[in-house]
Amino acid sequence: MSDCDCSLLVLGEDEAQDYTMQDYAGAMPRWCPGCGDHGILTSVQRLLEEEQLAPERTVFVSGIGCSSRLPHYLKTYGFHGLHGRALPVATGVKLSRPDLHVFAVMGDGDCCSIGAGHWMHATRYNVDMVALMLDNEIYGLTKNQTSPTTPQGHPSNTQPRGSYLPPLNPLSATLGISNASFVAQTSDWVPAHLYATLRAAYRHRGFAFVRILQRCPQYSTKIFDSFLRDPSRTELLIHERGIDVPEVADLYPNRRRHDPSDLDAARAVAQDTSMARLGVFYQNESHPRYEETRHVPPHSVDERLELLTAEFDRHAI
Template sequence: MSTLAELCLIESQPSEAHSLDDYESERPRWCSGCGDHGVLAGLQRVLRKNDLDPENVVSVSGIGCSSRLPHYLKTYGFHGIHGRALPIATGVRLSRPEIPVIVIMGDGDCFSIGGNHWLHAIRYNINAVVLVLDNEVYALTKMQVSPTTPDGWKTNTTPRGTYLKPMNPLSAVMGMTNVSFVAQTATWLPTHLDETIEKAWEHHGLSFVRILQRCPVFMPEAFGEGGVHFPVVFLDHEDGIPVHPSLLSRGPVQAHDHRDINEAQRVAVSVDPCPMGLVYQNPEVPAYEEVRWQRQERPDHRTFLQRLDTAMDRYTVG
């Protein structure tokens, strides 16, 4: 006769399965209400869902509030210099192609000083997840204008108001050769945020994800005070990012074929309402690691030194 325990037996997780605690490191020092907290939590949930060993993941960042994320995500982390996260990530991918790489940048870090690396990384299509946390301002250095700051907004570097139109990052990347994955989400849409990061993680190639977030200290009015009054439209496709029923009160749903580059380019230039979801995906674009010339074998440093000694001996003064 079976016991009650046997009848109610629930298959337990294997002992080696990871918990969310396994991906937590230092306590975040971001301000209360900062959207960076939500991105960190979303990344931790994706790593947990895929049961990845923390020591087998690398997170790379540049400079800014969002770039502190590798300190709080328990993986191998590289907190680089301003605008240079993508070259570092490329080096990691080329030297250790078996290790997943996450790149975290802000709007100033990526679109301004790192703009050259950003666009060429899209063209190279390295296999990495690239998250750009866009709060439309330089926040760590106390409110300077960034490439995505709306025109007319007053900052410490534009006290009379910005005089340039903000750039459209989606439109920029959709004009690049070899673009393979472009998506947009927001921190005030946590379910959509998680689904977007998961979709980006599954893609083979460079997954570019722009994440809208407001800075509660220096740009609290951004994005309609954090989505409250911000018009969005959710892009829907059976192979895209799911539109959860809870999102229907946030904005309308629009059918969108993310496999059609012409349609994706039309969507990318839209800013009102702001498109949320998978804008474009082409899994057929080869990753840079696959098309780059591969060294057949690593050089033997001992052989190299011997050859160097032989060459230098030719210049011995007798």
């Protein structure tokens, strides 16, 4: 999404400036100490700085939940909207302003539960944006309720004897949607991998869906504990067309060579949830992008007046 198609530019482009991390710092984060969102925020800021995105031409749209507070902590334009509805708003922004850099930030409740319909359709629209799903596998802000991605058996306030059903698999689900063009997974506790994944998502032209496994120190720490303690429970997906992060190679011995252009392989790998797999599952830039397909050149007021006069002629008596 970095090199915006020039024909789509309606309003301008980023002017060369020397932005520093500080230029992207908004309000002081109010997440709990130890929350994975802090690290995600840092990676996002690093991405903005590395890519030198003009803060005034960058829009972060979020839903409701702990993760959706993220735009407040950035100094870009932000839209902290409704629970589950980040994607329609982000779609509206990008559809009408292809020149802006658009990010959607959601939680697992936002994306996979109350806004699940939008997730499916935004994937299919394939509008050029980065969609981050910060998945702590629990409802945090409303204080410990089961989410669609909560592991089976994990107790919460709404399902105190443990979650009844196997969790929804966001990667498999996204990979099942036609026109999906970028699906990746990373985690808040492997910052180098997180950053590399965000960068790949940002540079992808199309709807880049990233599931970020994210620790909640209050309600779901245990869910991720085993991954933190036992590196053998994690597998890195490696490919020259995907992402490869040498600095974490020593940390995670399990490495799988996976070609992100292979959709069948991506689906098979995503389906197996015995390990946490980090990397790009699928990427295909040849899919149609909705905002490009629907692009119509803007018309001057004079042109529109002339056309409208002709249209009225058709109804004239």
